[in-house]
Amino acid sequence: MLLVAGALAAQTKISGMVTDTKGEPIPGANILLLNTYDGTTSGADGKFDFLTSEEVIQVLVVKFIGYKEYRQSLDLTASKLTVHAVLKEEINQLEAVTITAGAFAASDESRRTIFRALDIATTAGATADIAGALNTLPGTQKVGESGRLFVRGGDGNEVRTFIDGMLVLDAYGPAAPNTPSRGRFLPFMFKGTSFSTGGYSAEYGQALSSALVLDSKDEEQSSRTDFGLLSVGADVAHTQAWKNASWAGKIGYTNIRPYFGLINQEVDWEKAPVSIEGSSAYRQRVGKSGMFKVYGNFNHSNFSLHHHDIDDPDVTTLIDINNNFRYLNGSYKTSLNEKWSLRSGLSYTLTQNDVQQDDVRVKEYDEGIHSKVVFDGSLSDKVEIRTGAEVINRDYHAAVDTSSFVPGFHEVIPAAFVEADLYASNKFVTRVGGRVEYNNLLNQLSVDPRISLAYKTGKTGQVSFAYGKFRQSPKNEWLRWDNQLAAEKSDHYILNYQLIENRRTFRVEGYYKTYSHLVKFENGNPFVLNNEGSGYARGVELFYRDNKTIRNADYWISYSFLDTERDYLNTPYAVTPSFASAHNFSVVYKHFVAKLKTQFGATYSFTSGRPYNNPNEDKFNNGRTKSYQDLSVNISYLPKPHLIVYFSCTNLLGRDNIFGFEYSTTQNNEGFYNSRAIRQPAPRFVFLGVFITLSKDKSINQLPSL
Amino acid sequence: MKTINIIPLALLVLALLAFKSAANDRYIESMQKNMQLVYTAKTIDELQMAVNAFERIGEAEKNKWEPFYYASFGYVMMATREKEAQKKDAYLDLSLKALEKAKAINPGESEITTMEGFVHMMRVTVDPATRGQQYSGLAMQTFGKAIAMNPENPRALSLMAQMQYGTAQFFGASTAEACGTLNKALEKFETFKSDNPLAPTWGKPMAEGMRAQCK
Numbered sequence: 008m009l010l011v012a013g014a015l016a017a018q019t020k021i022s023g024m025v026t027d028t029k030g031e032p033i034p035g036a037n038i039l040l041l042n043t044y045d046g047t048t049s050g051a052d053g054k055f056d057f058l059t060s061e062e063v064i065q066v067l068v069v070k071f072i073g074y075k076e077y078r079q080s081l082d083l084t085a086s087k088l089t090v091h092a093v094l095k096e097e098i099n100q101l102e103a104v105t106i107t108a109g110a111f112a113a114s115d116e117s118r119r120t121i122f123r124a125l126d127i128a129t130t131a132g133a134t135a136d137i138a139g140a141l142n143t144l145p146g147t148q149k150v151g152e153s154g155r156l157f158v159r160g161g162d163g164n165e166v167r168t169f170i171d172g173m174l175v176l177d178a179y180g181p182a183a184p185n186t187p188s189r190g191r192f193l194p195f196m197f198k199g200t201s202f203s204t205g206g207y208s209a210e211y212g213q214a215l216s217s218a219l220v221l222d223s224k225d226e227e228q229s230s231r232t233d234f235g236l237l238s239v240g241a242d243v244a245h246t247q248a249w250k251n252a253s254w255a256g257k258i259g260y261t262n263i264r265p266y267f268g269l270i271n272q273e274v275d276w277e278k279a280p281v282s283i284e285g286s287s288a289y290r291q292r293v294g295k296s297g298m299f300k301v302y303g304n305f306n307h308s309n310f311s312l313h314h315h316d317i318d319d320p321d322v323t324t325l326i327d328i329n330n331n332f333r334y335l336n337g338s339y340k341t342s343l344n345e346k347w348s349l350r351s352g353l354s355y356t357l358t359q360n361d362v363q364q365d366d367v368r369v370k371e372y373d374e375g376i377h378s379k380v381v382f383d384g385s386l387s388d389k390v391e392i393r394t395g396a397e398v399i400n401r402d403y404h405a406a407v408d409t410s411s412f413v414p415g416f417h418e419v420i421p422a423a424f425v426e427a428d429l430y431a432s433n434k435f436v437t438r439v440g441g442r443v444e445y446n447n448l449l450n451q452l453s454v455d456p457r458i459s460l461a462y463k464t465g466k467t468g469q470v471s472f473a474y475g476k477f478r479q480s481p482k483n484e485w486l487r488w489d490n491q492l493a494a495e496k497s498d499h500y501i502l503n504y505q506l507i508e509n510r511r512t513f514r515v516e517g518y519y520k521t522y523s524h525l526v527k528f529e530n531g532n533p534f535v536l537n538n539e540g541s542g543y544a545r546g547v548e549l550f551y552r553d554n555k556t557i558r559n560a561d562y563w564i565s566y567s568f569l570d571t572e573r574d575y576l577n578t579p580y581a582v583t584p585s586f587a588s589a590h591n592f593s594v595v596y597k598h599f600v601a602k603l604k605t606q607f608g609a610t611y612s613f614t615s616g617r618p619y620n621n622p623n624e625d626k627f628n629n630g631r632t633k634s635y636q637d638l639s640v641n642i643s644y645l646p647k648p649h650l651i652v653y654f655s656c657t658n659l660l661g662r663d664n665i666f667g668f669e670y671s672t673t674q675n676n677e678g679f680y681n682s683r684a685i686r687q688p689a690p691r692f693v694f695l696g697v698f699i700t701l702s703k704d705k706s707i708n709q710l711p712s713l
Numbered sequence: 714m715k716t717i718n719i720i721p722l723a724l725l726v727l728a729l730l731a732f733k734s735a736a737n738d739r740y741i742e743s744m745q746k747n748m749q750l751v752y753t754a755k756t757i758d759e760l761q762m763a764v765n766a767f768e769r770i771g772e773a774e775k776n777k778w779e780p781f782y783y784a785s786f787g788y789v790m791m792a793t794r795e796k797e798a799q800k801k802d803a804y805l806d807l808s809l810k811a812l813e814k815a816k817a818i819n820p821g822e823s824e825i826t827t828m829e830g831f832v833h834m835m836r837v838t839v840d841p842a843t844r845g846q847q848y849s850g851l852a853m854q855t856f857g858k859a860i861a862m863n864p865e866n867p868r869a870l871s872l873m874a875q876m877q878y879g880t881a882q883f884f885g886a887s888t889a890e891a892c893g894t895l896n897k898a899l900e901k902f903e904t905f906k907s908d909n910p911l912a913p914t915w916g917k918p919m920a921e922g923m924r925a926q927c928k
């Protein structure tokens with residue numbers, strides 16, 4: 008009876024319009040009466056109408072993606088009703104503006120990033136080294152004899168690496184003097200990379216110029232075994248996956264000796280580098296949202312070489328280097344409730360360096376423990392808070408067997424930070440925060456403010472600005488002599504414009520940076536140090552990436568202009584340091600040819616001449632090297648789903664790049680200082696590797712990890 | 714005494730059953746109408762209308778997986794018609810979101826898992842060069858799961874066949890395995906029977922189109 012009565016009742020016509028707060032119509036919105044089937048979709052003009060047989064009071068709901076739900080009670084006893092639904096914009100982390108000043112984020116998960124984790128492995132000339140690949144991005148300067156990242160007029164040690172938020176004390180492997188070192192961490196371990204060339208979050212301390220933040224992968228989904236046969240060694244890796252956990256281990260052996268036997272080297276090796284390296288990672292999901300990770304690696308490397316005297320090349324010194332490295336990182340991440348989540352971690356680094364130079368033996372010991380807790384909270388859709396505390400504990404000493412004095416230090420830095428992202432709308436965000444640090448050696452407390460803003464100028468373009476104060480303890484080699492040295496400081500000002508349109512990205516960034524409290528030699532004496540050094544860096548950088556115009560091809564172009572001077576260490580006055588180059592330009596090109604199942608890659612880099620100090624001249628650092636140029640290529644061939652053949656060659660054209668000059672410490676008979684050029688260890692580095700993957704699913708291969 | 718009590722009770726039960734079946738009829742009727750719409754829609758706007766209707770039904774019913782499943786299907790179809798990469802991804806995100814609701818209601822349904830694989834497969838088409846590796850593996854794993862849940866599901870088999878065919882062709886390997894899966898899929902499309910009047914029926918023309926490649 009009830010049903011019949013319902014059917015006989017008069018129908019109500021509900022009509023109206025859906026608009027945003029500016030009165031613009033919203034087409035495609037879903038309009039419904041709660042708990043009934045009745046409703047409709049708004050038209051192109053935002054208008055809608057529908058009939059309902061429902062009676063009494065019902066709730067009308069209007070929904071559209073990107074807007075907050077609209078609700079209104081309607082009394083359906085009337086035969087006609089008109090509704091104007093005004094939808095308010097919802098602040099959505101995925102849609103909202105992001106702060107891009109100084110930052111190059113790369114992630115497999117987020118699809119809006121402009122640099123992908125996979126790019127690191129497939130960039131020609133990078134030889135699967137993280138620093139090598141990032142060196143093709145703007146803001147970096149090529150310093151070929153170091154292999155490290157140099158950012159915006161900063162020294163190589165001013166770039167700090169963080170894994171899952173935890174500081175890595177020594178991110179590069181050992182290398183002979185004036186030969187490039189490689190990063191200790193393989194790119195395939197990470198699902199995301201965020202490379203910041205300035206203005207970064209208050210979460211990252213003890214980094215003067217740049218923060219390289221690496222996010223390790225979560226648990227693996229399938230078990231597999233990988234073999235790699237390389238022209239310079241071999242490796243084997245196994246991954247075991249369970250329902251909520253996975254374990255992966257890798258052992259690698261690198262021996263460059265046979266390769267160096269074939270190809271003439273600039274360095275006079277007694278024993279070319281041999282290293283054995285192992286790493287292991289365990290991941291466990293805990294409950295609904297918890298993730299527990301442990302990662303560890305060890306590396307032992309050994310080499311020795313003859314250092315030839317500049318004045319008389321027949322006079323040689325034997326240098327023998329033994330290096331041991333251990334790294335352990337444990338982290339736990341979980342959500343505490345709907346609003347708050349927790350990240351915590353503990354990392355341990357131990358580096359032992361044993362250097363024998365003729366009769367003198369130096370044993371260097373560097374141990375660090377870093378512990379950290381961070382809370383992330385979404386207080387509302389407009390306010391995000393990040394706050395945390397950490398302690399960085401470092402123990403360093405270097406013992407020389409000819410002396411009983413052991414220079415070193417024990418530094419403890421407790422720190423806390425807080426930072427808030429305030430969204431005015433999806434278009435405008437302000438990030439304000441600061442960092443407080445205490446230093447036990449100086450018994451000093453410091454506060455470093457950071458602020459950044461980002462504003463979306465249109466659908467695809469945005470402007471960001473960042474400012475911050477940054478500090479970092481002096482290098483071990485200075486701090487060990489003088490424990491009272493203050494932290495070196497810098498201020499960054501960055502302005503950035505970025506446009507991302509359908510797989511094309513354009514970016515331009517300008518910056519100004521000042522340095523203060525840099526370590527300086529008093530009257531040129533390297534044993535009497537003070538903090539009176541200073542400097543500046545400024546520049547403009549351009550980046551363009553396009554993987555749309557040419558089918559199956561992806562390329563990017565970077566250009567950086569740098570103007571910098573610093574008065575520090577041994578410089579008599581402010582000069583452009585020898586690692587700085589005014590112009591850096593690179594083009595990276597990757598082309599996949601499906602017919603040949605092959606990806607071809609090429610990278611061209613150009614770096615303008617770098618200063619060097621010629622003691623035969625009056626003016627300090629007045630020499631200029633010729634420009635550095637390099638064309639590198641790589642080829643990956645996939646004949647079978649589980650097999651990859653990889654070939655790469657750096658400096659294909661064999662250009663004799665000179666990075667600088669070393670001078671004799673004494674004048675010769677004619678009152679002249681003799682010199683020797685610092686060259687590449689060899690004109691080219693040729694690498695060939697075969698990678699085989701065994702798994703149940705035969706389509707898995709090592710491409711993502713190459 | 715007892716008879717007197719039973720009669721109103723029986724009447725009540727009958728009335729309730731009638732009410733329930735009337736409601737159920739209305740559910741099936743509304744669903745079928747919109748399924749027709751989503752299967753035949755040509756434009757993104759038409760698909761949006763169908764998807765909205767499914768979401769309305771889903772919100773009202775709360776414990777039925779089909780509305781969210783078809784909303785998810787509608788979003789995948791919208792992605793196939795969209796040209797802009799970013800929007801394509803946005804539709805696929807919405808598709809997964811709707812699918813999650815369906816999954817929460819009926820986690821063991823092979824059709825839902827198949828749709829999940831379909832979304833991964835579509836992700837590849839947005840940017841094959843950089844996504845192929847990651848998402849095609851994921852799609853195949855998911856189709857494998859769907860087949861394990863119901864070996865009779867022709868859609869899971871036919872999409873799996875497509876992935877296998879693509880992989881084999883890429884590596885110049887034999888397509889025998891892919892064609893074997895396809896034949897099984899075609900067979901299951903003929904025999905597929907479900908008690909559920911709202912069971913999906915899509916995918917057959919796509920499988921038949923592939924038959925020519927397997928000759």
